[in-house]
Amino acid sequence: MKLVLRWFPYGDDSVSLRQIRQIPGVKGVATFLSRVPVGDVWTMDEILHVKNMINSHGLEMEVIESLNIHEDIKKGLSTRDMYIDNYILSMKNLASCGVKCICYNFMPVMDWYRSVLSEYLPDGSYTMAYYHDDAVKLSLSNITSSMMRGSNNFSLPGWEPERFAQMADDIEYYRNVSSSEYFANIKYFLDAVIPVAESLDIDFAVHPDDPPWPLFHLPKVVNCKESISKYLDLVPSKKNGLTLCTGSLAADPANDVADIASTFAAMGKIHFVHLRNIKHVSDKDFYESAHLSSCGDLDMAKIVRCLYENGFDGYIRPDHGRMIWDETGRPGYGLYDRALGAAYISGLWEAVTKNG
Ligand code: DNO
Numbered sequence: 001m002k003l004v005l006r007w008f009p010y011g012d013d014s015v016s017l018r019q020i021r022q023i024p025g026v027k028g029v030a031t032f033l034s035r036v037p038v039g040d041v042w043t044m045d046e047i048l049h050v051k052n053m054i055n056s057h058g059l060e061m062e063v064i065e066s067l068n069i070h071e072d073i074k075k076g077l078s079t080r081d082m083y084i085d086n087y088i089l090s091m092k093n094l095a096s097c098g099v100k101c102i103c104y105n106f107m108p109v110m111d112w113y114r115s116v117l118s119e120y121l122p123d124g125s126y127t128m129a130y131y132h133d134d135a136v137k138l139s140l141s142n143i144t145s146s147m148m149r150g151s152n153n154f155s156l157p158g159w160e161p162e163r164f165a166q167m168a169d170d171i172e173y174y175r176n177v178s179s180s181e182y183f184a185n186i187k188y189f190l191d192a193v194i195p196v197a198e199s200l201d202i203d204f205a206v207h208p209d210d211p212p213w214p215l216f217h218l219p220k221v222v223n224c225k226e227s228i229s230k231y232l233d234l235v236p237s238k239k240n241g242l243t244l245c246t247g248s249l250a251a252d253p254a255n256d257v258a259d260i261a262s263t264f265a266a267m268g269k270i271h272f273v274h275l276r277n278i279k280h281v282s283d284k285d286f287y288e289s290a291h292l293s294s295c296g297d298l299d300m301a302k303i304v305r306c307l308y309e310n311g312f313d314g315y316i317r318p319d320h321g322r323m324i325w326d327e328t329g330r331p332g333y334g335l336y337d338r339a340l341g342a343a344y345i346s347g348l349w350e351a352v353t354k355n356g
Contacts, residue, residue, distance in 0.1 A: 001308075001349055003342055004028045004063055004317045006333060009050045010035055012155055014329030017057035023339045025346035028060030030103065030272075030317055032067065034155060037162075039070035039083045042090035047097045063272060063315050064094060065103040065243075066157070066207070069189065071170060074108050075177070076185035084192045091193065095200035101271050101315055102197075103243045105207040106186055106231075108177075108218045109170045111158020112210035112248070113143070117150030117331040118323070119287055125322040128331055130211055130251070132284035140168055140216070154330035171216045182219040183234070190235040197239040203271035203314065205241050206231060210248035212255070213284070224252065225260050232269055241269040244307075247276030247319055250298050253283055258302045265310035273307065275300060275345055276319030288320045288332070291341035304348040316349075318342045 005020050007013055007029035020026055033042050033050060054061045067090060070083040091102065105111060114128040115135045121127055138146070144167065147159045174182075197204045212223030222231050222242075232240055242264050249255045264270045277296030279289040289296035321337030323329070 129287035
């Protein structure tokens with residue numbers, strides 16, 4: 001297991017590589033080239049520019065989060081082949097630079113969504129939260145503007161302002177796309193990229209939908225054990241794997257995350273883990289808690305044990321942290337609470353590896 005932290009280059013992060021290097025146990029960062037427009041090739045020059053910066057701080061760049069997929073591929077448009085070719089070129093360049101794992105998602109139109117980016121908790125910290133009734137009542141423009149307002153002037157992954165103009169049209173477009181058509185588009189993409197991942201020895205790790213239920217009637221793809229199996233079976237290969245995001249899946253109380261961890265780790269299909277804890281306030285409402293089991297609904301020790309006992313040997317990162325100790329930064333991605341999460345994960349891992 002290798003512990004990493006998510007980090008955003010180009011001065012778009014309140015947390016420095018120097019600070020990350022000082023978190024015990026953290027070996028590298030999961031990052032992405034946010035200044036390359038989605039669909040363009042990640043050139044060697046651009047990748048090396050970021051990699052050298054990371055390496056010069058004694059950290060590795062073995063995980064990419066995310067190599068995003070152009071909407072034309074998701075929609076299955078005729079232009080998709082060009083974007084898939086670009087994607088494959090980016091994969092090849094990343095492999096040449098030592099990248100071993102690519103995290104991505106196949107959520108249409110938008111990435112993750114929280115209805116509150118800064119909710120006050122009784123201990124004086126601030127966290128992200130999701131209230132379903134509020135989320136379904138809001139118009140798209142209310143949603144995009146509240147995400148922007150709450151971003152503290154950092155980019156929010158998946159909520160790049162340049163996407164906003166197109167979002168309303170895209171949501172309309174998907175009204176006529178059935179789940180089976182959407183899965184056919186996924187398969188078309190995976191048929192092209194998984195053989196390349198195999199030849200490059202790169203692990204491909206799809207991130208679950210977050211939240212795991214439809215918003216704006218958009219198709220959902222990876223939100224429970226069955227849909228994970230369906231997705232991974234589209235192209236059977238060890239390389240076609242999962243980013244086990246515990247908090248995304250656990251938002252649906254019907255999901256048994258420990259069982260999902262055991263099942264897919266035993267198949268060698270979990271390449272990357274986002275260990276996030278959440279606390280439900282009702283079935284579809286929750287906030288993101290501190291990482292400890294005692295702070296949320298997830299049994300983090302059990303999940304880590306299930307991963308270890310089933311042979312998991314990939315990357316783990318602490319996930320969204322609260323804002324504590326008066327820190328300000330990108331919601332979910334400050335330093336202090338994620339560093340506490342990293343130390344906690346290291347402790348859980350040490351316990352499970354030493355005591356069985
Ligand atoms: C949110 C993240 C997601 C994740 C992507 C992966 O904070 O978990 O943005 O990185 O869905 O493609």
